[in-house]
Amino acid sequence: MTAQVIRVVIADDEPLIRAGIRMILTSAPDIEVVAEAANGREAVDLARAHGPDVVLLDIQMPVMDGLTALAELGRAVPGVRALVLTTFGEKENVLRALGQGSAGFLLKDSAPGELIGAVRAAAAGDAYLSPGATRHVVDQLASGRAAVRGEEARRQVAELSERERGVLALLGEGLSNADAGRRLHMSEATVKTYVSRILAKLGCENRVQAALLARDAGL
Structure with missing residues (x-):
């Protein structure tokens, strides 16, 4: 049975960046780049025309920036999944993007x-945050959470094994599976298995929720 091809639109005002992203994505057998845009307005128009599964949006673009295009995409092409791709990692951009419906x-x-994994995750309906972006979100949201959540978080975390708590603590630091594996002297695949198990035990939908719980528990 042939795997479904993920159709992608790339939006970035720098031709070399677009070419590099295209080269990376098309190296995956299940991803096809159907169009490229040099600004947010073009990205919205091309998404209407091609009906892609995923749109990659740079934040800093002329005519219409990525965050404005993200909001426009939500109205113009409701079914599309948008990933914000940028060199700017400030937490304000992360939170704005997530608040406007970004898939990651x-x-x-x-x-x-x-990059390939993020596109696949977005196409599958999952949220994706790079480890650096996760740290920004956790720091921002944790500062406004009530201290009373700490007791409940510690109760939940107590149900985990010592190794699972160690992995969870590194999620709270925003580490990727690969970085956590190096810290714990484990393979990336083993860490991925632990993360899946931790999310299931804690009832968390994604790494950000687990990271917040780790912070609440004081890990």
Whole structure:
């Protein structure tokens, strides 16, 4: 049975950046780049025309910036999933992007494999945050959470094994599976298995929720 091809529109005002992203994405057999845009307005128009699964949006673009285009996409092409791709990692951009319906936030210095994985995750309906962006979100949201949540978080975390708590603590630091594996002397695949198990035990939908719980528990 042939796997479904993920159709992508790339939006970035720098031709070399677009070419690099295209080269990375098309190296994956299940991803096809159907169009490229040099600004947010073009991205919205091309998304209307091509009906892609995922749109990659740079934040800093002329005519219409990525965050404005993100909001416009939500109105013009409701079914499309948008990933914000940028060199700017300020938490304000992360939170604005998520608040406007972004399927994730990816920094441009991410590894090629992370870019491909993020596109696949977005197409599958999952949220994706690069480890650096996760740290910004956790720091911002944790500062406004009530201290009373700490007791409940510690109760939940107590149900985890010592190794699971160690992995959870690194999620709270915003580490990727690969970085956590190096810290714990474990393979990336093993860390991924632990993360899936931790999310299931804690009833968390994604890494950000787990990271917030780790902060609440004082890990």
